[in-house]
Each structure stands twice: as C-alpha cells, then as structure tokens.
Amino acid sequence: MRIDKDRLIGILLVSPSIIAVAIFIYGFIGWSGRVSLSAWKGLNPDYTWVGLKNYINLFSDPRFQVDIRNTVIFTVLFVAGALILGLILAILLDQDLRGESIFRTIFLFPMAISYIVTGVVWRWLMNPAQGERMSGFNILFDKLGLDFLINKWYTTPEWGIAFIAIPAIWQMSGYVMALYLSGLRAIPQELREAARVDGATEVQIYRHIILPLIRPITLSAMIILGHISLKVFDLIISTVGKQLQLDVPAIYMWQTTFDGHFFGRGAAISILLLLSVAVLVIPYLRYSLKTEESL
Amino acid sequence: MNRSRSRYLIYIPLVLVTIFYLIPLYVMLVTGFKSFDEISLQTMWSLPKSGLHFDNFIEALSKLAPYFKNSIIMVVPAAIISSILGSLNGYILSKWKFPGADLIFPAILFGMFIPYQSILIPLVQFMKSINLYGGVGGLILAHVIYGIPITTLTFRNYYATIPKELLEAARIDGADIMGIYFKIMLPISLPSFVVVLIWQFTSAWNDFLFAVVLTGSQSWPVTVALNNMAGSQIIAWNVQMAGSFLAALPTLLIYIFLGNYFLRGLMAGALKG
Numbered sequence: 156m157r158i159d160k161d162r163l164i165g166i167l168l169v170s171p172s173i174i175a176v177a178i179f180i181y182g183f184i185g186w187s188g189r190v191s192l193s194a195w196k197g198l199n200p201d202y203t204w205v206g207l208k209n210y211i212n213l214f215s216d217p218r219f220q221v222d223i224r225n226t227v228i229f230t231v232l233f234v235a236g237a238l239i240l241g242l243i244l245a246i247l248l249d250q251d252l253r254g255e256s257i258f259r260t261i262f263l264f265p266m267a268i269s270y271i272v273t274g275v276v277w278r279w280l281m282n283p284a285q286g287e288r289m290s291g292f293n294i295l296f297d298k299l300g301l302d303f304l305i306n307k308w309y310t311t312p313e314w315g316i317a318f319i320a321i322p323a324i325w326q327m328s329g330y331v332m333a334l335y336l337s338g339l340r341a342i343p344q345e346l347r348e349a350a351r352v353d354g355a356t357e358v359q360i361y362r363h364i365i366l367p368l369i370r371p372i373t374l375s376a377m378i379i380l381g382h383i384s385l386k387v388f389d390l391i392i393s394t395v396g397k398q399l400q401l402d403v404p405a406i407y408m409w410q411t412t413f414d415g416h417f418f419g420r421g422a423a424i425s426i427l428l429l430l431s432v433a434v435l436v437i438p439y440l441r442y443s444l445k446t447e448e449s450l
Numbered sequence: 451m452n453r454s455r456s457r458y459l460i461y462i463p464l465v466l467v468t469i470f471y472l473i474p475l476y477v478m479l480v481t482g483f484k485s486f487d488e489i490s491l492q493t494m495w496s497l498p499k500s501g502l503h504f505d506n507f508i509e510a511l512s513k514l515a516p517y518f519k520n521s522i523i524m525v526v527p528a529a530i531i532s533s534i535l536g537s538l539n540g541y542i543l544s545k546w547k548f549p550g551a552d553l554i555f556p557a558i559l560f561g562m563f564i565p566y567q568s569i570l571i572p573l574v575q576f577m578k579s580i581n582l583y584g585g586v587g588g589l590i591l592a593h594v595i596y597g598i599p600i601t602t603l604t605f606r607n608y609y610a611t612i613p614k615e616l617l618e619a620a621r622i623d624g625a626d627i628m629g630i631y632f633k634i635m636l637p638i639s640l641p642s643f644v645v646v647l648i649w650q651f652t653s654a655w656n657d658f659l660f661a662v663v664l665t666g667s668q669s670w671p672v673t674v675a676l677n678n679m680a681g682s683q684i685i686a687w688n689v690q691m692a693g694s695f696l697a698a699l700p701t702l703l704i705y706i707f708l709g710n711y712f713l714r715g716l717m718a719g720a721l722k723g
Contacts, residue, residue: 267705269656
C-alpha cells in the first residue's frame, strides 16, 4: 500500500522534467518540422503548407552546397586530428612518467574555456595579414626565418575552413586523451607483462593487444567529436565572423532565420542538421545503454 | 638501459605539444600585461619590457563588467535548479522505476545531443509569448530545461551504483520515498552535486547560441559581449586579449581547483566512455 503511494510520488516528482523534455525537445522539434514545411518568410508566422519545397530548394542552393563541403572537410580534419593527437598523448602519458598530472592538466584546460574565447584568440594567432600589418603566427614565422610557413590561414581560397580545425583540435584533443587514458588504465598490467615475457616489443604490445582493446573508445570518441563537428557554430563565428567562404549549416540556419527572416528555410536546415546528428547518435545511445544493461 | 633512455625521449613530443596548448594562454597574458605604449603587432610575441601593467585588464573589465554580472545572474540559478531536477530524476529513474521508465530515459538522453538550432524557432516564439524573450530569465529557463538530460544522466549513473539493500533497510525502518532521498541518497551524492554544478556552471557560462538568440544588449552574458567586442574595429586587440582572459577566468579557476570533479562531469557526458 505504502509502496504504491511512494511510487505515485516518484512519478509526480519526475513528471515536470518529463513534460518539459516532451514539450521543449520533442514538441519543439515537431514544431520546427512543421515550420520547415511552411512558406513562413518575414516576421509574422505563416503556416501555409508548401510540402518539401524548402528542402528541395536547399539542395539546389549554392550556399548550402558550400556548407556541406565545408562540413565534410572540417569534420574529417577535426575528427582525425583530435583522435590521433588524443591517442598519442594518452599513450605517452601512460608510460608512468614523472609530471604526468601536470601534462594532463595542461592538455585538458581548453575544455573549460568557451569556444568564443578560443576563437577570439585564434583569430589573432591566425591573422592572415602579410607585409606591414603582419601579426600572429605569420610574424612569428617571419622572425624565426620560417618564411615558407607564412600563409593566408582561414582566408586561403577554397580551403579556409580547414584551418578552423586547428583551434578545434586544440580545444578537444585533451578530451580524447582523457577518454583513451581511462581506457588504457583499465587494461590489467598482467596482460602487458605476459606479452613482454613472451618476447613482444612495446610496439607489438600496443598494436596487437592494447589498440584492439580500446577500439570501443575510438568509436565513442568518433561519435562525440563527429556530432560536435556537425553542430560547429560558436568557434567559426568568433574566429572569422559570418563569412560565406567559411559557412556551415548551423550558421546558415541562424543567419537566414534571425537576420533574413526566412523561417521556413531556416527550419529545414535545422531539421537536416538534426537528422544528420540522429543518424550518428541514436545507434550509439542504443549500444551504450545495451552494454550497460548486460553488466 | 635502452628503455630508460627512451623514457627521456618521451618528453620531447610532450613538451612540444605543451607549447602548442599554452600558446593562446601566453599570447593573452603577454599582451594583457603590456602597457598601451608597448603594444604593437611587431612585438606581439615578446615579453612586456617595462614591467607588468594592468591597463588592458582594467579597460577590458570596465567594458565587460555589466555582462559579467549578467553571466553570474544567469549561471548560478541555472546550475542549481537543473542540478536539483537531475538529482530527483536520477533517483526515481534508477531506484523507483515505473512502467516505461526504461523508454523515457533514452528519450531524455537524446536531448543532450540535438543541435539546438532544431528547437530554436519554437523556443523564440515561446519565449516571446510568455514575455521572457530578450532577458536573462528566458536564458535561465533554457539552460535549466536543456540541462535536464545531462544532469539526469550523471545522477542516475551514480545512484545506480548504490546497493538496493541500503534502500530496503531504510524502508523497513519506516522511511518513505522522500525520507530515503533526504536521509540516504542526498548525503552520499554531494560529490555528484559538485560534479553536476560545475558542469552546468561551465556550459552555461560558455554558451553562446542560446544567449545570442534569446537575450538583448542589456542582458547579454559575457560570451556575446566578448564576441561583439572582438568584431568591432574600435576596441584595440590588446584589450580584446585581456577581455578573453577575463571571460575565461571563472571556468579556468574552477578547472584548476576542482579538476577532478570537472573531469568526472566530462566523462559522464561520454556515457560509457
């Protein structure tokens, strides 16, 4: 009897959150979906049904094509760069070093900082000006006699977006390192000892024993980084502002909706963005929750 | 012999990467501490020559002070409310599962990953309709609601590790659902509260998207103000650097002094990791 009452109280306690999530996440996604199928343009809501018109227009929209290209380039460089750097750092720090915690603290501190701060500083570091007005890395390279490294950074034609991956890797590779490091620490020391006794070299131990064991972490990290990369917004805004050259879907959505008042188009971009994230994240959630249950 | 020599070689890449990580911090500080006369792009990498000056920090602070205040007014309640909600949700969803609870939990979790653009248009319309658009209040509400998934996840995972027997014993002693929460769960989950509070504080402090869409110039938090400052031609770049450092300082201090809690929050966000 009392347990039934407790159960009821329990449901009452979580219901505000469940209702909030139902409305503000799922309800609002549905609402955005409806807007994406409407002719809404201008400040006043207009729900005139236009079917998939906004979506079809997007795929022939040159700006959206640039966005897709930029997203692909950025994602590949950022995910690969952060994974490789993160893994290398984790392996180096796993060697029982003196000063390990200092290194770890330094590699992770960018995670505590806003993308806006990162962007504002890297905008100066990657300042593309040359000659008289040279600054940032360019002037450093000039002073060090490394003139061949002086370049146009994010103003490089066609490939400007690639340089945004540098601050992004700076910000996130420490996180990947932490993920890998926790995985490496979970591998029993005896496993390595046994392999050493069998005459395996350190490199062989990593290649054949340790790397296969931490493969699930690579998968998790790829999905987390990948979905961050699809959503990239703040970092580009603060590094370069709104530039068509470095446009991505998240920025296009924001600009076309809130500056241009093309609500139908903005909603369509946001739904496509959501679908691309969902394709990555939903299988990952299912996998994570399933392995949790089997424990 | 060979192994111990190669141990020293490990420090070479580590030190190189350390330099890469510290460059932005170095540039922010070196620029920040120079006097106005000493600022030039030519000498941007050199140390301040005439001692440490605070002019840039003072200038940046005077420009950013109102926005710092907005950030604090917004972040503190947002972090506290979403942590309390997360704790209650985590408790019920791990210890008082009701039919359907195992479906509701992943549905809540998904909310952690969505691109917020996909709820932005309705959110703005909603905030306008309840007169919270353009102010700090609306921003607090957004951070509380969209913080529910991560806070619920962290607490649920923690409460799941607490043995059933402990609850059974309390129940036999006559404690009801809230009695168990206040007498057993709440006291042992204080470390988790620190983790979640820090996490929510950091993400709300660092947020830009909600802030830029939901607030007006009177209620901008520091991220939006800093971004606008950096975009303007009027404010010198040395002041921008000092401002960036100041905007990063609160979360940086939390990271330095409560690093372990910060790391636990980070790992919780990766689910199984």
